[in-house]
Amino acid sequence: MEKSLKERVEQALETVRPHLQADGGNVELVDVSDDGIVFVKLTGACGTCPMATMTLQYGVTNAVKQAVPEIKEVKSV
Numbered sequence: 869m870e871k872s873l874k875e876r877v878e879q880a881l882e883t884v885r886p887h888l889q890a891d892g893g894n895v896e897l898v899d900v901s902d903d904g905i906v907f908v909k910l911t912g913a914c915g916t917c918p919m920a921t922m923t924l925q926y927g928v929t930n931a932v933k934q935a936v937p938e939i940k941e942v943k944s945v
Contacts (some may be wrong), residue, residue: 873938876935880945881928882932892912892914893915895908906942909945911943
């Protein structure tokens, strides 16, 4: 059975979680829209870190887009 888009995105987030958790943070999947927008929430230390934008853009977004190419954008909420 094929995994849903949301399940595939969650799997991709699992690959970056250990790196975020090592710094006292985490990423939480909020939603995946039908048009390929992923909404995530950076939590813990990542929620207040000045590098959170870079983490989202280069770490989280890259991991998600590599694993799930149909994703157009990853947004923080």
